[in-house]
Amino acid sequence: MEQLSNATLGLVPHAVVTPSYDRSVVPTRIVHLGTGTFHRSHSAIYTDQVMQLEGPNWGIFATSIHNPALSLALAPQNGLYTVLVDDNDTRRARVIGSLNHVACLAQSRDEVINALVAPQTEIVTLTLGARGYGYDASHDGLDVSLPDVQLDLHSPQSARSPIGVLAWAILQRKLNGRPPLTLLSCDHLPANGKILQRVLEHYIDRVQNDLNAPDLLQYFLDQYACPCSLVDRTALAASPADVSSAEALLSVHDAAPVVTEPFSQWIIQDWFSTDRPQWEKAGAVLVTHVxxxxxxxxxxxxxxxxxxxxxxxxxxxxxxxxxxxxxxxxxxxxxxxxxxxxxxxxxxxxxxxxxxxxxxxxxxxxxxxxxxxxxxxxxxxxxxxxxxxxxxxxxxxxxxxxxxxxxxxxxxxxxxxxxxxxxxxxxxxxxxxxxxxxxxxxxxxxxxxxxxxxxxxxxxxxxxxxxxxxxxxxxxxxxxxxxxxxxxxxxxxxxxxxxxxxxxxx
Structure with a gap:
């Protein structure tokens, strides 16, 4: 059986929704840190749906943090994958086309940083999990006891943690005269945007002098939006039976489908440093307070x-x-x-x-x-x-x-x-x-x-x-x-x- 890709999309039955926009002209304007099952079951779908309605304007550079398995699976598929939606006894499939490129931070750090610093990048979305932020709730700030954080604080020019890499990219954008980004956390954490802003604030405060950028913290606080969001959807990695089910529905092989439910919720604080997709047209709710x-x-x-x-x-x-x-x-x-x-x-x-x-x-x-x-x-x-x-x-x-x-x-x-x-x-x-x-x-x-x-x-x-x-x-x-x-x-x-x-x- 042939594998899902741009070249084989035409083999997918018409009953399955596929990207109606021209993927070859989609600019990469979003970088996602922490791509996994949830991102592909949630915000990547909202972005795909916006492009179905508004045109090809918001491609995603998707980045896993440690495991390269996803990038290896999706590279031959041109970033395409299937979402299987289970509603009682009914299963329906949809092919998502919003991922322009998939990489792994641990293996492709420079490529990820280049994407973060690229002039057309406007938004960084994140699903890092609670530990991925390096947040210490007891002190409302960066947990400097974590090994990854300690390594990055010692050598911020070669930072490898998501927070350290973001801080380095913020500096590079400033030095190159690039506009600021919106940093949008999509994790299951209360006040997630405030947590992201807080750990970046503490990290930058500790490294800005070592980076010969004593005003970097003030620049970040003045220019970068870190809106809060609330996300909710059940997301499951596909089992071998799910992979077979996707093949039966698509008539092509998908190495990395995801399984989810009809319910999906995304509440976003309307605070952006940049332009953004019209996610509300795909069902998101933009609010003043989350x-x-x-x-x-x-x-x-x-x-x-x-x-x-x-x-x-x-x-x-x-x-x-x-x-x-x-x-x-x-x-x-x-x-x-x-x-x-x-x-x-x-x-x-x-x-x-x-x-x-x-x-x-x-x-x-x-x-x-x-x-x-x-x-x-x-x-x-x-x-x-x-x-x-x-x-x-x-x-x-x-x-x-x-x-x-x-x-x-x-x-x-x-x-x-x-x-x-x-x-x-x-x-x-x-x-x-x-x-x-x-x-x-x-x-x-x-x-x-x-x-x-x-x-x-x-x-x-x-x-x-x-x-x-x-x-x-x-x-x-x-x-x-x-x-x-x-x-x-x-x-x-x-x-x-x-x-x-x-x-x-x-």
Whole structure:
């Protein structure tokens, strides 16, 4: 079978969307650092879609950091690759053409720097992962203890880390009279643009004198935009079966397809030093502040996953999608997210109800095999930010907290270590020793609802000192836990969803 490339695009069936623009004339105006599965499932697709609509103006120089496997796979394909979108039992394919060139920083440093310094380059996007920024949250700055950072600080002219290479490119653009860049982080990190700006600020401050550029830091702070963004999409590396599936759909071989879901979200702070693609025409949202959308992600997406995973696991469901197949659970999740919307800012341009509907469809996508066990890992932090924070806001405003209290109760029931089928539930959390000791002190598997709540609400890193003293909170959580113990998960939710219960809670 022939391999996917510019020369073989004509062999792809018409039912598969392929680049409609002339790839031979696409200028490279974006450099992406950290190209992998997520970049190719997310922002590269937005850029491809903009070019489908607006013409060939925004090619990407895509760079992996350490592993050359992707560049080796995509070079014979002229940067083309397939995205496979799984929606329940349906799979559709699309060929993406926005990658003009693919390289590996570890092997082609000079080539990457040349791309960063090129006059036509205007935007650098990044997906480096949390560690790739070299950020030390405890000091809000560069982690100078990292070996790569230490090497670059010692020899900034030959820097090899992404941050060091960016700083060197910023200097070269300044010396050559090139306009500044927009540096756009696309990582799953809160305030990711601020983190990027902060580590670059600290790095440049340390090396500018060694580079004979004492004003480089001020130049960077004055000229370079580092907007924040929020990104969300499930992205999976293709299995051998997925590669075969892509071949069947395309009639050509693709060595590096990616697998994803229909849902995709990209919220971008509208702060650019340069021109930019009209990403909003592909579904991105340009906003003044990203923080409200990060809040929505926490109290709707993450909280929804939290409640779905713990209720589902206790009920014996293995995946989130299986849990959503139960009408009682689906109804409860809908109501939980509706309650969360009450706590969100009202002045944003986003339709929170539309976002909720997209999340509900996403949670129920049977093609997504996210397990309940996987989602319960390290969940105490989600409990604090995604469940307890909106719960407290609703209490202040005199609103019912039953749905959020039920999520807390499901988490407590999960901590007893077994589900309704008498199967083991494994607890994996930074606070697991303290949590399991609290469960044991309450009586373990035979603990009463009252004793279990009383023991767990005094885990201070989660509940603090105020909530345990709130009688309404403890009463609601205890009642919800008692219902789960007496009626099992589905029975408890049926009671919660009943009209009489709703009248009592209002």
């Amino acid at each position: 923080a409200p959308f990060e809040q929505a992600q926490s109290i709707m997406l993450h909280a929804g996953h939290f409640a779905l995973a713990h209720l589902g696991a206790v009920a014996g469901c293995k995946t989130l999608a299986q849990a959503m197949q139960h009408p009682e659970i689906a109804r409860y999740i809908d109501d939980l997210l509706e309650d969360a919307i009450f706590t969100l800012p009202k002045h944003t341009r986003i339709d929170w109800d539309r976002y909720k509907q997209k999340l509900l469809r996403r949670f129920g996508n049977s093609a997504q095999t996210i397990t309940t066990a996987q989602t319960t890992i390290d969940s105490s932090s989600v409990l604090v930010s995604g469940i307890l924070e909106p719960l407290k806001i609703r209490m202040v405003h005199g609103q019912s907290i039953e749905h959020h209290a039920t999520a807390v109760a499901a988490w407590m029931r999960y901590l007893t270590g077994y589900n309704e089928r008498n199967e083991e539930l494994r607890v994996s959390d930074p606070l697991q020793d303290e949590l399991l000791q609290a469960v044991l002190s309450a009586g373990g598997r035979t603990a009463s609802a009252f004793d279990l709540v009383e023991a767990l609400i005094h885990v201070r890193p989660i509940f603090g000192t105020t909530l345990p003293k709130d009688l309404e909170f403890t009463r609601r959580v205890t009642a919800a836990l008692q219902d789960i113990m007496d009626e099992r998960v589905l029975g408890a939710l049926k009671l919660l969803n009943s009209p009489n219960r709703r009248i009592q809670a209002s």
